[in-house]
Amino acid sequence: MKHGITACEWCLTECDNDHLQCKKCGGPIAVLEPWVLQCGWGSSSNRRDLTTNCNSCGGELPHIPGTPRLPEPPVAPRYLAPGYEKKIKYWKNPSFLVGAIFCIFLFPGLCFWPMLIIPLIGFFILRWSLKNSNHKLNALKSGVPTRGIILDVFIDMNQHINNRNPVRIDYEFDTPDGKHTDFVNVWDETNLRRPPGEHLWIVFNPKNPAENNIWPPLS
Known part of the structure; x- marks a missing residue:
């Protein structure tokens, strides 16, 4: 560049x-x-x-x-470019991707209950990630x-x-x-x-x- x-x-x-x-x-x-x-x-x-x-x-x-x-x-209220919200919330959000991967272990955890701790951690990561990205988006909008x-x-x-x-x-x-x-x-x-x-x-x-x-x- x-x-x-x-x-x-x-x-x-x-x-x-x-x-x-x-x-x-x-x-x-x-x-x-x-x-x-x-x-x-x-x-x-x-x-x-x-x-x-x-x-x-x-x-x-x-x-x-x-x-x-x-x-x-x-x-x-400000206009945000098309697709930007999904980019910030999901596919360009590393913590969201990590949380989603952790949540995949929900189904194995139903068979082997000690593994349920992994999707539980993933749930809290997802929740924190979405809250943080919403704060960023709200600031841009208003x-x-x-x-x-x-x-x-x-x-x-x-x-x-x-x-x-x-x-x-x-x-x-x-x-x-x-x-x-x-x-x-x-x-x-x-x-x-x-x-x-x-x-x-x-x-x-x-x-x-x-x-x-x-x-x-x-x-």
């Missing part, structure tokens, strides 16, 4: 994507070479320097790493938008799926009760180019800040 090169719009000094403004003159950053980003709604690759919406599902694309955040999210800031971006070596490690993004955002910190795991390694201090839009439930998500979601 080709990474873009950015430069100051005012003095044309090339930037390394570690800053939001030109270190030489303080001017805004512009794209010199194509940026390919994956859509957070459906994972399709898009030339982000040519379009603001996914060519496959029509969903809003994330902003280019190292550039200013997008305009404020749409007014709630959450209040607020300013978020990236704290750190790194490869999470503690997790892996199919021999791949996700990119972990730690962030914080403003709430009526102060700042709240959270993180998200994503798979598009272009996100490693997002510098600490980069601004994001976060949508959240003011009554429960743990119910939050990045808008638009990252892949």
Whole structure:
């Protein structure tokens, strides 16, 4: 995947994507070479320097790493791209898949009762997984938008799926009760180019800040 090169719009000094403004003159950053980003709604690759919406599902694309955040999210209730809810709840939800595998042992457990502990564990994993994914979806649909800031971006070596490690993004955002910190795991390694201090839009439930998500979601 080709990474873009950015430069100051005012003095044309090339930037390394570690800053939001030109270190030489303080001017805004512009794209010199194509940026390919994956859509957070459906994972399709898009030339982000040519379009603001996914060519496959029509969903809003994330902003280019190292550039200013997008305009404020749409007014709630918000429209989510087709198929996104099922993706988050089921087939792109590792904990749901683990819980489902555990529940398969229900039928052998009926014949050999000590094995019933396995589907019981699976049931609680499924319940927790669906509750967590519903929180994320509710935040996207009806959450209040607020300013978020990236704290750190790194490869999470503690997790892996199919021999791949996700990119972990730690962030914080403003709430009526102060700042709240959270993180998200994503798979598009272009996100490693997002510098600490980069601004994001976060949508959240003011009554429960743990119910939050990045808008638009990252892949």
